[in-house]
Amino acid sequence: DTAVSQTPKYLVTQMGNDKSIKCEQNLGHDTMYWYKQDSKKFLKIMFSYNNKELIINETVPNRFSPKSPDKAHLNLHINSLELGDSAVYFCASSQEIMSAARVNYGYTFGSGTRLTVV
């Protein structure tokens, strides 16, 4: 039973189209994220939601719009796709874990969506 699942796994589309990537987590985590891994292999945060509220919004074109209908889902909608949007998009979730030392947390990532814009 996949903890963080994203669909589709592969997406090939033409420039100018609008597309969505869906993400669902069954871990009961409060926080979800979208990361982008570009051609240079950097993993960069795009958005973060905590209990359906946007808490991180990095410098991302406003063609990208996240939507969180509930805390288990964080979808990414992209309008007017451009060639430069081609990348692997990873969804992730996290939860605070209290420990004796401090709050610990680790992300659980989905397997990624490879978006190719042609």
Add this chain to the structure above:
Amino acid sequence: DQQVKQNSPSLSVQEGRISILNCDYTNSMFDYFLWYKKYPAEGPTFLISISSIKDKNEDGRFTVFLNKSAKHLSLHIVPSQPGDSAVYFCAASGGSNYKLTFGKGTLLTVNP
């Protein structure tokens, strides 16, 4: 502006020997550091973490060392196994929003 740097894009090690992966950071506000492992066509998986109040954390074959004065951390894998072959990402965070800043990754190849 790369706040987390992994300067070695790749590392090749013989099975049974030690693998040492290095990571440097520039942001003094970072106080929590993590290592992730990634196989092709899969998402990164959490491996081990360390808080800035510690200088070492060990979990089985994996040990992470933190040198705060040098803003440097390293991941030691002993003994290395062929199944450890993957891309290893260093990540760091600071503050309350749990945002992780990742390095570019190091491809580790463990040869049988």
